[in-house]
Amino acid sequence: MKLSRYNTFFVTNGSHVGYNSLSDTFILMSDELYLLLVPFLEEKKSLELIKDIHPTLSTELVKKGFIVDDNLDELTTALKIAxxxxxxxxxxxxxxxxxxxxxxxxxxxxxxxxxxxxxxxxxxxxxxxxxxxxxxxxxxxxxxxxxxxxxxxxxxxxxxxxxxxxxxxxxxxxxxxxxxxxxxxxxxxxxxxxxxxxxxxxxxxxxxxxxxxxxxxxxxxxxxxxxxxxxxxxxxxxxxxxxxxxxxxxxxxxxxxxxxxxxxxxxxxxxxxxxxxxxxxxxxxxxxxxxxxxxxxxxxxxxxxxxxxxxxxxxxxxxxxxxxxxxxxxxxxxxxxxxxxxxxxxxxxxxxxxxxxxxxxxxxxxNEKYSKRFSFDLRTRNKACMECAIFPMCNGGCSQHRVENEKVPYCVFDFSESKKVDFLKDKFITRKNTIK
Ligand code: SF4
Ligand code: SF4
Missing domain, CATH: 3.20.20.70 (Aldolase class I)
Known part of the structure; x- marks a missing residue:
């Protein structure tokens, strides 16, 4: 088992929230639960142990895609879905x-x-x-x-x-x-x-x-x-x-x-x-x-x-x-x-x-503008997107962003982790009532 590359954890209105952008799900945690999770997130403890320490949390994290199989290549999965x-x-x-x-x-x-x-x-x-x-x-x-x-x-x-x-x-x-x-x-x-x-x-x-x-x-x-x-x-x-x-x-x-x-x-x-x-x-x-x-x-x-x-x-x-x-x-x-x-x-x-x-x-x-819009190379060219924790949610913006930034690194959130988190906070607030 390994941690998903698409996890983001943040605090909003006093709650600890996790978001996985590939499964597009949130998890809401108490302080206590989050503190229990921290050593695993920091890779100070093996993920195999989480099942024994807190089986319910472990099941939830697997179900919601925060913990995934070692063999899963999530980037390839995300690119194939797109x-x-x-x-x-x-x-x-x-x-x-x-x-x-x-x-x-x-x-x-x-x-x-x-x-x-x-x-x-x-x-x-x-x-x-x-x-x-x-x-x-x-x-x-x-x-x-x-x-x-x-x-x-x-x-x-x-x-x-x-x-x-x-x-x-x-x-x-x-x-x-x-x-x-x-x-x-x-x-x-x-x-x-x-x-x-x-x-x-x-x-x-x-x-x-x-x-x-x-x-x-x-x-x-x-x-x-x-x-x-x-x-x-x-x-x-x-x-x-x-x-x-x-x-x-x-x-x-x-x-x-x-x-x-x-x-x-x-x-x-x-x-x-x-x-x-x-x-x-x-x-x-x-x-x-x-x-x-x-x-x-x-x-x-x-x-x-x-x-x-x-x-x-x-x-x-x-x-x-x-x-x-x-x-x-x-x-x-x-x-x-x-x-x-x-x-x-x-x-x-x-x-x-x-x-x-x-x-x-x-x-x-x-014409060639159309061919360029659909080239796989254009989709994967921007390194920031390929390494980004919210890529499945953001998709690198859209094909127009990819076309216009063909030759330069770009990020629709100005490479700012705090802007990305602000966006997730908005998403969380609007979905809060439906999170189980
Ligand atoms: S545009 Fe920015 S936020 Fe979106 S996937 Fe690329 S790096 Fe991530
Ligand atoms: S700029 Fe807007 S309309 Fe144009 S491709 Fe991007 S998302 Fe679509």
């Missing part, structure tokens, strides 16, 4: 940007709008041809279309609807399940669009609020609308919930928005219990914020939960070797309005960065 997740052949996922234009002019992305950009009928037909070819592969059991942009609803009728209709029909024909979701600012939603969503299996939306009414309206402006967009968006979210379309309300938090976050819940007070089931709030610190905010927002999260809403915070939906980003997966493409193919949606859609392009017959011509 590879298997990325090579998953059961699902095919397409992210479509119908346009790079938007009806909002938020300061942080206004620059990247391309006025007049719109997916042509020719590109829509090429996507249909692509879907038809993909579904010839009998291994595919599920097809997913995600809508992104730009604001995808600008072209609901002319781009989204024909593609949704086609995919629904062909997936039914091939006995493949079809799901769809959209990232939208939520302003253009109407009853008829939401009814259509249900008809075409588009049942999940992500809509962002940039803080409370005052803050949101100052940041997320709609062209030609002086009153702001906050109230209209909340009304539209309610309509979705009434019609059974789930909405993840992403709330961007920063030092400026922190104080007003509690106001938001008052604006959702009129949601019935039934409607609340379709709403999930997801709090995100904007990337410019470098400070650790969990403690400041804990009470806000609690308030939202007490009012009957589901709430997610960063660590609960983090990526891992079991849940890699869509861009890390082979069976995924991001198709821009002009037929350029990308993987990651968090970077510029400039044609110079494309990883391929779509032909009229539905085939994709990939």
């Amino acid at each position: 590879q298997k997740t990325d090579d998953d052949n059961n699902q095919y996922s397409i992210i479509v940007n119908p346009t790079m234009n938007c009806n909002f002019k938020c300061w942080y992305c206004y620059e990247s709008h391309i006025v007049g950009s719109k997916m042509s009928t020719k590109t829509i037909d090429a996507i249909k041809a692509h879907i038809s070819k993909v579904l010839q592969n009998k291994a595919i059991k599920r097809i997913h279309i995600g809508w992104f942009g730009g604001e995808p609803l600008l072209y609901y009728k002319s781009v989204m609807q024909p593609l949704l209709k086609y995919t629904k029909e062909i997936s039914e024909c091939k006995d493949v399940s079809f799901i769809s979701n959209a990232t939208t600012n939520g302003f253009l939603l109407t009853d008829s669009i939401i009814d259509n969503f249900k008809k075409y299996h588009l049942e999940n939306l992500q809509i962002t609020l940039d803080g409370n009414r005052e803050r949101h309206n100052s940041v997320r402006n709609c062209k030609n609308l002086k009153l702001g967009t906050y109230d209209a968006i909340i009304q539209n979210i309610k309509k979705c919930a009434q019609k059974g379309v789930s909405v993840r309300v992403r709330i961007n938090i920063s030092n400026e928005t922190l104080n007003g976050l509690k106001d938001i819940i008052n604006d959702f007070a009129h949601f019935t219990n039934d409607e609340k089931r379709y709403i999930c709030f997801s709090f995100h610190e904007v990337w410019q914020e470098k400070i650790y905010m969990y403690e400041q927002i804990t009470s806000v999260i609690e308030l939202f939960r007490v009012k009957g809403f589901q709430v997610l915070y960063k660590s609960e939906h983090s990526r891992s070797i079991f849940n890699t980003c869509y861009a890390d997966k082979r069976n995924q493409v991001t198709i821009n309005y002009n037929g350029d193919i990308f993987k990651c949606t968090a970077r510029s859609f400039n044609s110079l960065n494309r990883e391929g392009y779509l032909l009229d017959n539905g085939d994709i011509i990939w």
Whole structure:
């Protein structure tokens, strides 16, 4: 028996906590139990003795992967799991940007709008041809279309609807399940669009609020609308919930928005219990914020939960070797309005960065950027990740991090052990009630 290389032990709120990133489990220990364990962790006592000293603890540590068989090569196991997740052949996922234009002019992305950009009928037909070819592969059991942009609803009728209709029909024909979701600012939603969503299996939306009414309206402006967009968006979210379309309300938090976050819940007070089931709030610190905010927002999260809403915070939906980003997966493409193919949606859609392009017959011509993203060498090149105790949980970030740091050592936690532990503390707090 040996100690897992993926153990981390830390103290939070006076409790000793262990986390194993390969089994993704926590163990909670009293002071007494932890003190008993220390000589084993420091390798001053042979692990074989732990069974005799405390059989229950020993069983628990083995069950949760903190102690593993001598022969287990955990790094190879983790790498194989990551590879298997990325090579998953059961699902095919397409992210479509119908346009790079938007009806909002938020300061942080206004620059990247391309006025007049719109997916042509020719590109829509090429996507249909692509879907038809993909579904010839009998291994595919599920097809997913995600809508992104730009604001995808600008072209609901002319781009989204024909593609949704086609995919629904062909997936039914091939006995493949079809799901769809959209990232939208939520302003253009109407009853008829939401009814259509249900008809075409588009049942999940992500809509962002940039803080409370005052803050949101100052940041997320709609062209030609002086009153702001906050109230209209909340009304539209309610309509979705009434019609059974789930909405993840992403709330961007920063030092400026922190104080007003509690106001938001008052604006959702009129949601019935039934409607609340379709709403999930997801709090995100904007990337410019470098400070650790969990403690400041804990009470806000609690308030939202007490009012009957589901709430997610960063660590609960983090990526891992079991849940890699869509861009890390082979069976995924991001198709821009002009037929350029990308993987990651968090970077510029400039044609110079494309990883391929779509032909009229539905085939994709990939370039060397795509091949590089999937090379095993790139996955294992960063020494820090290969030696890191939380690699299975972190996965080295994602393929985009690996690509961008191809020639330099990197760590998404700035090589800081304390930042990694802070992250585990967040994860622990959010899971605390479920730990046995
Ligand atoms: S930055 Fe990474 S995690 Fe984010 S979308 Fe791109 S590949 Fe995925
Ligand atoms: S990016 Fe950092 S935290 Fe993540 S696996 Fe690599 S070294 Fe560890």
